[in-house]
Amino acid sequence: MSRFIFAALAAATLAAPALAADGDKPFQGPFIGVQLGWQQDRQSLTTSTVPATTARAKGDGFAYGGQIGYDFQIGSAVLGLETAITGRTGRTDFAAFDVEQGRTINVTGRAGWLITPEGLLYARGGYSNARFSISNPTGPSENRDGYLVGVGYEHRLGRNVSARIEYNYSDYGNDQLVGVGGPATLNYHRHAVMTGVNFRF
Numbered sequence: 001m002s003r004f005i006f007a008a009l010a011a012a013t014l015a016a017p018a019l020a021a022d023g024d025k026p027f028q029g030p031f032i033g034v035q036l037g038w039q040q041d042r043q044s045l046t047t048s049t050v051p052a053t054t055a056r057a058k059g060d061g062f063a064y065g066g067q068i069g070y071d072f073q074i075g076s077a078v079l080g081l082e083t084a085i086t087g088r089t090g091r092t093d094f095a096a097f098d099v100e101q102g103r104t105i106n107v108t109g110r111a112g113w114l115i116t117p118e119g120l121l122y123a124r125g126g127y128s129n130a131r132f133s134i135s136n137p138t139g140p141s142e143n144r145d146g147y148l149v150g151v152g153y154e155h156r157l158g159r160n161v162s163a164r165i166e167y168n169y170s171d172y173g174n175d176q177l178v179g180v181g182g183p184a185t186l187n188y189h190r191h192a193v194m195t196g197v198n199f200r201f
Contacts, residue, residue: 026156027080027112027120028073029200032066035086037194039063041101043092048183061090061101063192076114078122083107097139099186102131104170106148118156125149128170132188144188146172160200168192 042058065086072079084106092099105128112122128148133141152166172188 025073026118026162027071027078027114027154030068030070031162031198031200032068033196033198034064034066035084035194035196036062036064037192039088039090039101039190039192039194041090041092041099042189042191043094043099044187045094045177046185046187048185055094057092057094057099059090059092059099059101061088063088063104063194065104067196067198078110078112078114078120080110080112080122081108082110082124091135097134098136100133100135102133102141104128104130108148110152112154120154121152122154123149123151124166124168128172130170130172130188130190132172142175144172144175146170146188150192154198162198162200163196164198165193165195168194 038060039062040058040060042056044054044056046052046054063086065084067082067084069080069082086104086106088101088104091101106126108124108126108128110122110124112120115121126148128146129143130146131141131143133139148168148170150166150168152164154162154164156162168191170190170192172190175186175188177184177186
C-alpha cells in the first residue's frame with residue numbers, strides 16, 4: 001500500500017507542472033467550434049448613364065456555421081489561424097432584381113493580447129469567398145473573392161471551452177452588370193456581429 005501511495009504522489013507531483021503550464025496557456029493549441037449571429041449585406045448599384053445614378057439596398061439575416069483553427073500563445077500574446085464556413089438567411093432587394101447570399105468561406109489569421117488571465121482581445125483579417133445569386137428574375141450566380149477584417153473578444157469558460165463575440169467587415173469588390181437599363185456596377189459589402197463557442201483539445 002505504501003508503494004502505491006508513493007507512486008501516486010510521485011505521479012501527481014510530475015503532472016502538476018504540466019497542468020500548470022497548460023493552465024497558463026488557455027489559448028494554446030487546436031480548436032473546433034460553432035458560430036451564430038447577425039449579418040447585413042449592403043450593395044450599391046451605379047449606372048453608367050449621364051448623369052450616373054446610384055441605388056443602395058441592404059438586407060439583414062442570421063448567419064450560422066462552424067470554424068476550426070489553431071492558436072499559438074507566447075506569454076500574453078496569441079497568434080492564430082482559422083478556417084470558417086457559414087450560411088445565412090435573407091437577401092438584398094433592388095427594384096429590378098434581388099441579390100441572394102449563399103455560403104461564405106473565410107481563411108483568416110488573428111493576433112491578440114490577454115487583457116485578463118481568461119480574456120483575449122484580438123484583431124482578425126484575411127481571405128473571404130462568398131456566393132451571390134441574382135434572382136427575380138433569375139440571373140447569374142458566382143463566387144466572389146474578397147477580404148475580411150474584424151475585432152473580437154474571447155473568454156475561457158472552462159478548461160477546454162471558450163466563448164467569443166466579434167465584429168467583421170467584408171468587401172467583395174464590384175461586378176459589371178448588363179440588362180438593368182444599361183451597363184451598371186454592383187458593389188458588395190458585408191457587416192456581421194458573430195458569437196461563437198470553441199472547444200479545445
